Amino acid sequence: MxxxxxxxxxxxxxxxxxxxxxxxxxxxxxxxxxxxxxxxxxxxxxxxxxxxxxxxxxxxxxxxxxxxxxxxxSYNVWSFPIIGYIAAGNPIEAVNDLFEIIDISNLLDSHNCYALKVKGNSMIDEHILNGDIIIVENRQTAINGEIAVVLIDNQETTLKKVYFEDKMVKLVSANPNFEPMYFESERVRIQGVVRGIIRDYKSQLKRKG
The missing domain is CATH 1.10.10.10 (Winged helix-like DNA-binding domain superfamily/Winged helix DNA-binding domain)
Known part of the structure; x- marks a missing residue:
């Protein structure tokens, strides 16, 4: 036909x-x-x-x-082409040749992850801002220096870099205005480790406005 x-x-x-x-x-x-x-x-x-x-x-x-x-x-829905560089300082020559593909499926794969909205500025030096959405891998262990979601005394949660020292856990902010915090290891539970950040640029502008 x-x-x-x-x-x-x-x-x-x-x-x-x-x-x-x-x-x-x-x-x-x-x-x-x-x-x-x-x-x-x-x-x-x-x-x-x-x-x-x-x-x-x-x-x-x-x-x-x-x-x-x-x-x-037949393609990854979370893949995007990187088509060149963009200057955030002095202007550079525009180059739009496709040379790489970025795959963010590992960031957005929700099988063992969850999302949290950040409140506060204690992690700004790690580029985690108030209002950002963090993607967290749901696990109960962390490596020294990882940014983790931490439960303290089964009551309060916080987002900090974690360091294990003998029977103590040191929680470190990424902001010089916040002092490190120390807790006995039995008082601290790791609830996940940060895998990435999602930032809604329009929402950031509204908060600044």
Missing amino acids: SINKKENICMRKKQQEILNFIESFYKRNRRFPTLKEIASHFNISAVSTVHEHLEKLVEEGYLKKVKRGIYEL
Whole structure:
């Protein structure tokens, strides 16, 4: 059956919508949708129609078929191109050649992580500002010098660099206005270690304004 130009444009639009849905579904659920879930989302009665769109996306290199009824993205949804340098001091020559891909999937992988919103400025010298969102790996151990979420006396939590000294734990701020704190090791529990920071630049501007 021949497809006219108008029909072809409609098919491509639907394929783009399906691709966008697969991306957003994966980000929410950490798995890829089934054909039935895609059909249900778009109110498509025939699963074979979904299959046709997915096979086209496979041909174009956007998807790969891993098993019956399951298709995965052939690219990482958390990857972005680094296209050059930008000067934060003196201006430099503009260079826009693509030379590297940055993959932040390890930062945003939520299987063993959680997020916290920072209150206060005790970690500013580590570039963690009031209002930032930190991504925390959920674990109960830390290495000397790591920035950790610490529970003190099962009552208070704080974000500090941790150092283990004999039977004591030293909690160090990244701000000269705050003195180090010392606690007996049994009073301190590590609840996670910082893996990254998310900063909403517009929100920062609002707070300054």
